[in-house]
Amino acid sequence: MKTYYVSQLPIDVSNQIRKDLRKALFELGYRDRLLNLLVNEAMDSRLCDLENTIDITKYLDTVCKER
Numbered sequence: 053m054k055t056y057y058v059s060q061l062p063i064d065v066s067n068q069i070r071k072d073l074r075k076a077l078f079e080l081g082y083r084d085r086l087l088n089l090l091v092n093e094a095m096d097s098r099l100c101d102l103e104n105t106i107d108i109t110k111y112l113d114t115v116c117k118e119r
Contacts, residue, residue: 056115058095058102065114070095072106 058066073094077087094101099108099115 056099058097058099061115065111069111076105
């Protein structure tokens with residue numbers, strides 16, 4: 053399940069991932085255009101690529117239930 057791209061996930065799940073990414077990257081000190089760029093790049097990633105930045109386990113559970 054970790055190999056799913058974020059874009060393949062349901063819209064409500066991908067929106068929550070976007071929020072979590074924005075929060076985590078903001079806490080790491082990223083701001084403004086760079087923050088937006090990093091979030092957008094992450095949204096084009098695989099779910100497993102994000103596990104060092106956000107907790108993906110709650111999304112794995114959601115995806116497993118829906119499949």
